[in-house]
Amino acid sequence: MSTPTRSTNAPSCSVSGLRVVLGRGGPDVVDDIAFDVAEGEILALVGESGSGKTTIATALLAHTRRGARIDAGTVRLDGRDLLAAPPREARGRRGSEVAYVPQDPAASLNPVMRIGRQIREVLDVHHAGTPAERDARVREVLAEVALPGDDAFLRRYPHQLSGGQLQRVAIAMAFTLRPRVLVLDEPTTGLDVTTQAHVLATVRELCARHSVAAVYVTHDLAVVGELAHRVAVMYAGRIVEIGPRERIFAAPAHPYTRALLVAVPSVTEPRVLEGIPGSAPSPGRRPSGCRFHDRCAFAEAECAEHEPELTAVRSGTSGAPDRTDDAGPAATGDVPVLTATGEVPVLTATGDLPVLMRCRRADHVRAQPLEFTVAAPVGTGRPEPVLTVRGLTARYGNRPILHGIDVEVGRNECVAVVGQSGSGKSTLSRAIGGLHEEWNGTVSFQGTPLPPGARSRSRELRKAVQYVFQNPYLALNPRMTVGRIVRRPLELFGLARGADATRRVHELLGQVMLSPAVYDLRPDRLSGGERQRVAIARALACEPELLICDEVTSALDVSVQAAIVSLLEELRASRGLSMLFVTHNLALVRSLATRVAVLSDGLIVEEGPTADVLDRPSAAYTQQLLRDTPGRADEPVGEGA
Incomplete structure (x- = not known):
């Protein structure tokens, strides 16, 4: 050569x-x-x-x-x-x-320090320029990442910004010293x-x-x-x-x-x-x-x-x-x-x-040519509803988030909820899961109304409706080993104890493609994707009937994501598992969901069978989401695109 x-x-x-x-x-x-x-x-x-x-x-x-x-x-x-x-x-x-942009800016930014002060601190530590030049550089670098550099924005705290804004602040901090x-x-x-x-x-x-x-x-x-x-x-x-x-x-x-x-x-x-x-x-x-x-x-x-x-x-x-x-x-x-x-x-x-x-x-x-297997089309009939949401209006204090949401999830069905950050996806899933109590309307599971708070629900309902969180870094107890984390719901709901519980934990870890070696490790020894798989295993340990998934694959690599999707599909077929799947990954929606609901500013702007919504979107908002999806920027989307 x-x-x-x-x-x-x-x-x-x-x-x-x-x-x-x-x-x-x-x-x-x-x-x-x-x-x-x-x-x-x-x-x-x-x-x-x-x-x-x-x-x-x-x-x-x-x-x-x-x-x-x-x-x-x-x-x-x-x-x-x-x-x-x-x-x-x-x-x-x-x-x-050399500068670093972290995966989770919400965890890496100081929650009690204003945005302007945090960016300015980078310049102060490195003694870059005069005080006036440092102030000017803070505003300049915010403009470079398409964020406002006015005094009002500089005085904000991290919790007052969206996820996309936080990530652009992290990029601005990395580029501050060029x-x-x-x-x-x-x-x-x-x-x-x-x-x-x-x-x-x-x-x-x-x-x-x-x-x-x-x-x-x-x-x-x-x-x-x-x-x-x-x-x-x-x-x-x-x-x-x-x-x-x-x-x-x-x-x-x-x-x-x-x-x-x-x-x-x-x-x-x-x-x-x-x-x-x-x-x-x-x-x-x-x-x-x-x-x-x-x-x-x-x-x-x-x-x-x-x-x-x-x-x-x-x-x-x-x-x-x-x-x-x-x-x-x-x-x-x-x-x-x-x-x-x-x-x-x-x-x-x-x-x-x-x-x-x-x-x-x-x-x-x-x-050898790359070959992809296309899934068989799913039926268009509507199964018996397991979850029924009617007129759900949710708020945070005096700020309304959801405005009269109606959605159903049928038995053995996966319904995806998609939309931009701030559209209300996580608020909807948290309200259904009993983690957000400021809502009005009706949420029923198999005909039984669900109280707003999880603590007000019966043990049987808590077991039947399980929630998998988006952020694996905050979802696991850092003081407990992986084995103990997955074992706890088995014991809490009386599903297994002793050697039987240990065997069941190892089975669950294997299902989410984790090595038996992680059993005795604490979460800080695992990668983000490995932590998310532990969280999924913990939820599956309860043998739920409805699984609420809030961006659960966002931290997973494509191979593990494929394995998890395959596992969830198998559970749907073998145990009739139903899923409400909140995600931003429209490509994953195509392979997993039977129906999709598009959420924008607290309203469902489009809902229907997955193929209909993704191939023939009627809402301009849905069309924009598809145009922004990687790999689809240059493809025509819908008749009005």
Whole structure:
């Protein structure tokens, strides 16, 4: 294989030989990580929960989670190694050279500090400019993220902003000192499609305008398809495939990448979502040879013996080698694109780059076309209602949120509720679940009226109607182990005790694709996606008849999401489980829901069978949601689009 020529311009960020381990001499969390990111380029890190994405993201700031440490490697920012810097110097370079945008800004922003003061604090800590210049910079950076910079907005507290506004404040804080490198950790998780589109446009524009290199950690491959220039696919602490976005999406060379793409839902057709069998191995439990071989549909006996090196695959399926000469402007934009050859990262300005991966059967894998199974159409009849909501009007204090909502969920039916942030989706689900008591109207379960508060409901009703929260970081008791969290409802409702309860907990963990090793761990040792799966297992432990899901898949990678959807579909078929599914993911709605209700400003503006609403939307609001959905921006939507 010929070697790409090295550009005279150094990359903004260069990672080589990065290894992060647990404790001293413990197993690796990530190892052998090498990549470059150029000015203005966005590199996406994708993979299942626990693959090491966030570990790499935090290591780019010379930081690790509790219990882990950086054991080897370099992270060079404009040629200077951040990992070798003294602690004081490293702290000074964080924020000024490399900045971080967290997954949950509501948890990372100080709730008792006004927005303007929090942004100004970044400038104060780094002694940037005069006091007057700092005040001006705060207003300037808010304008860059399309937020008002007036005194009234600067005086607001975080709880007075929407989720999209909070995320843009976090981006503004990251861009305040105009860093060279930006690390974004799932910044659009939990956002509706319209807010997500605005946030992504902000990131794209600011990176291009200020020539910022960005590392974008995400599990949302639809977002990657619209935002990233290159993609690095992570599995079990390794980069298993890296290359230009359009080439990896069109012809994935690694079986793992292929399996992830097959698990992606489509808003245009109801696909049968297929999760990857088994679960990703945790540090210390990874198999010999190729780390994916025990879950791989293409594996041979030799795959278990030797771990393959990161090498270039051949172009297409013709057998011609990848070109590495200067082939003109980059296909992904007017920015340099970087890649790696073996262990050495190199920079090149060509758009025709090799895809690098770890698989001895890459040529065979790429020769197989990607195939998606389309689900059979669901019946159009209305089943007997399990949940009936009539004239529901909800408020927070004197502020009305919902205005006369009517909705039904039939037995063995999934009804999706979609809409932008602030439309009232979560208020509706919380009122039904007994978590919000300020409402009027009628909510009935199997003909029995439900009192507003959960504490006023009978034990049988609390068991039958279960709620899964959106935020897995706040939904689990941090003092309890995973085993105890899932075991508690079994004991509380008299479903199992002793050894029988332990066995049942392990079964539930397996159903949500969690390793038995998490049984004795506390939530702080788990990723966001793993925590959400624990919350789902806890709800399923009650053997509910109605499951209220509030954005439950927003923190899950596509493979686990597919497995959860498959599990919920199985429970619908075997136990007649009914679901009210609140989500912003319209593609997931297509594969899961039988009917969909579109909520806007506390009113249902459109309701009907899923195919009718998504294929022939009558409301302008629904049409806009579909236009903002990743992958649908250029497609005609509805007759009035």
